Amino acid sequence: MYTQCNHCNAIFRVTMKELTAAQGLLRCGECDNIFDAMKNLSQTLPEERRFAKLSTVIPAEIEEPIPIRPARPLEKLLKRFLNIKSWHSRYFLIIGVSALVLLLILQVLYISRNWLAQQPMTSALTQQLCALMNCDVTIPRDxxxxxxxxxxxxxxxxxxxxxxxxxxxxxxxxxxxxxxxxxxxxxxxxxxxxxxxxxxxxxxxxxxxxxxxxxxxxxxxxxxxxxxxxxxxxxxxxxx
Structure with a gap:
């Protein structure tokens, strides 16, 4: 039997045992949305959805995914596309996190500038940077x-x-x-x-x-x- 996610329209092959165990509620393996599989239950794959991806569904109460073999070779191309998209997402995530970390370091250095100006190893560099950034620094004296x-x-x-x-x-x-x-x-x-x-x-x-x-x-x-x-x-x- 087949059912369809009402959120992303992904099509899944299911068994009555799975539906009974999950009381008709399944978790979409594509969008992670929980949907009522009984509403779109069908014995045959609709003609207009023949080439749609047969993805993995997970009963709402079960954490482990149920492995399902792809119905058509088209699934390999889709997976490759999703992997490329995921790589780009990770790349931009790394850039964003790095920028936030750099901003945090600059804030800490700015707040600690007076203390750094009193340390022999960082005094000259701190005063030079503050001169470039036009920030005030209290020069230590004794x-x-x-x-x-x-x-x-x-x-x-x-x-x-x-x-x-x-x-x-x-x-x-x-x-x-x-x-x-x-x-x-x-x-x-x-x-x-x-x-x-x-x-x-x-x-x-x-x-x-x-x-x-x-x-x-x-x-x-x-x-x-x-x-x-x-x-x-x-x-x-x-x-x-």
Missing amino acids: VRAISLLSRNIYSHPNAPKVLTISASIQNNAAFPQPYPLIEISFLDKNNKVLALRRFPPEEYMHNFTEKLMPIGVPDELILNITDPGEDAIRFQFRFM
């Missing part, structure tokens, strides 16, 4: 990790009442960081501040281009400041 390696003061050779201070500073942090604001103060014998001046990086770095202090590399700097007079007996540095 002025306590900047050390004064040497300092010296002497009268300016060409300008009267001007003192020249030469010094060497170094970034000992585990990450590159912005150059600090340097405060120089002169004190008398009672530790009273007689003169104070703060120097931005543009004033003490030659050809400063807003670059970061490298890790463990000394920077030599020259500062000029007005002579505070004979009462000043010492001076001190402070990084800000």
